[in-house]
Amino acid sequence: MTDASVPPAVSIRNVSKSFGKGIYTVPVLDDVSLNIDRREFFTLLGPSGCGKTTLLRLIAGFETANAGTIAIEGQDVTAAPPFHRPVNTVFQSYALFPHLTVEQNVAFALVEQGLAREAIRTRVGEALEMVRMGAFARRRPAELSGGQQQRVALARALAPRPRVLLLDEPLSALDLKLRKEMQLELKQLQAEAGITFLFVTHDQEEALTLSDRVAVMQAGKILQMGPPREIYERPTHRFVADFIGDINLLEGEALPGGGVRLGPGAVVPLTCATPGKVTIAIRPERARLATVGEGTLDATVIHSAYLGTAMLHKLGLPDGSTFLLRQSESSGPPPETGSRVGLTLPGEAIRVLLQ
C-alpha cells in the first residue's frame, strides 16, 4: 500500500498505558500498535472509555506511555514534551484562549515558532479564510457560537502546518445539522491542506463517511483496522459487527466435515478452522427471501417497514430469535405480515466471527 522507504506519519509500537499505582492500577491501553500513512484520514472508533482519548494524548505528549514507542514521520518522540512534537490538537472543548482574540489565538503557535510579523499576519489570514472566519478576527472566543469556535480551533491547529492533526471528537458538541456540514468541511480541508488527520469518534456513521481507514477499539485494544468498506462488510469480531451498522448475529455449530449448522436441517456451506460453537453475521441487505422450504431457513414475517427505496422486514426464526432483512424494491413484491417465507443466506455474505 505504501512505499516502504517513506516512514509512516505516525507509528505506534506496542504501546501500553495504565493509570494509578499499586492495587489501584487501571490498565487503559494494552499493547497497541498501528501505522498511519501520510495524508491519511485515520479514525479511532470505539465506545466511551475504550481509551481513544488516552491514545491521542500519548501521541500529543500529554501522557507518557508505560511501554512502547511512538514515532512521527520516522522520528522517535516517545520522550519528547508536547511543544517539541510536530502535531497539533483540536480539543473536544476547543480550549480557545479566552483572553486572546480569534486572530491572536490563531497566531499563538506562529509566534512560538518565531515567524516574522508579516508572515504571521499572512498565515493567520489564510488560516481564517480556510475556515471562513475572516470576518471574526477581532472577536473574543466568548463572542462566537459553538460552530464558529470549532472553526477557530481548527484554524489555530492548522496554522503552524503540523505533520499530523489530532482531533478528539471535535464535532460532538454541535447539533446534527451543523455536524453534517462540518464533516464535509473537515474532509475537504484535509484534502486541501494535505495533512494527516487522526480523528477520534464514537459515532460509527461519522467514522465510515470520513475515513480512509478506521481502527475499532474496545477496552484498550484495537480489534480491527481497515478501510470503512472492509470494516463494514468483513467484520472479524462480534464486537465490531455489533458496533457498526445493523447486523444479524446467529449462533451455530461448525461441523467437523465443513459447514455450519444453524438449526435442524439448516446448514450453510462455510469452512471454519476449528469445529464447535461459532457466531456468524450477515447484514440485512445481504440476506434474500425465498419460497418456503427452498431457503437456508424458514421464517415468519413479524413486521415490515417501508424505507422509501426498500422494505425492512423483521422475521422470526425457528429458535425464537429475530432476523432483520432489507428487501430492495426491485426484488419482487413484499411478503405479507404473518406469512411464512424462506430465507437464503448466501455463503459469501456470511462472516464467521471471533468472540
Added chain:
Amino acid sequence: MNPRRFPFTREISLAVMAYLYVPVVVLIAYSFNANRTATIWTHASVSWYGRILENPSIQAAAWNSLVLAVCAATAATLLALLAALSTRRDFLGRGAAETVLNMPLILPEIVVAVATLLLFVALGVHLGLTAMMAAHTAFCIPFAYLPIRARLDGMSGTYEEAAQDLYASRFRTFRRVTMPMLWPGVMAGFTLAFVTSLDDFLTSFFLSGPGTTTLPVYIFSAIRSGISPEINAISAVMLVVSVLLVALSFFLGRLRR
C-alpha cells in the same frame, strides 16, 4: 407578597445596614464640622482636611502606611502566587500546607503580634518599617492566596495543554496563558492584602519604632489626647482610599475577562 420570602426581610436588612454604616456616616459627617469639639455640630467646613494636609506627622504616618502596604502586599501576593501554583496538584501534605498558609486568619492577632515582638527583640532585630514589613507580609499572605487559589481552581488545565501543544515551552505557557488568565485573581489578592495592611493596628503598634508610626497607630495616639475632627478627616480619607482601591480592582478584573 412572595410566599418564599421570610417576613420582615426588608426591615431586618435595613436595620443591619444602619447598624453597620451609621457610625461611618456620622464620622464622615463630623469630619466636615467646623467646631473644634468633635461632638458639637456648628456649621460645615473643609478646614480639617486642610489641617491634615499641613500636619507633618500625619504626612509622615500616611507615607509610612503607604510604603508598608505596597511592599507587604507585593511580597505577600508574590508568595501567595507561588504557593497557589505549587499546591495546584494533589500531593502528600497538601492539606497541611494549605492550613499553614491560612493560619493567620485564625490565630489571634494579639498573640502573633506579641510573639513577633518578643522574637524580634530576642534576635536583636531593629524595630521599625522593615520589621513591620516582614510581619505584615506574613499575615497578608492568606488574603492574597484565597482569590488566586479560587481563580486557579476554576481554570481548566486544558488551556495550558493547548499552549504546549502549540509549541509554547513551560515558561512561555506560564507567561502567555497561565498568568494572563490568573490576572484578575492576582489583582483581587493584591488589593485585599493592601487594604488589610493599610488597616492594621495591632502588629504595627507593637513593631513600630520611633519615627515609623503608621496612620492607624497615629490615630490611636492622637485620640488619647482628645477626639478631634482632624481624626475624623483622616479616617474618612482612609475609608475613601480603601473603597476606591477595591472598586478599581473589581473593575480591572471585569475588564480582563
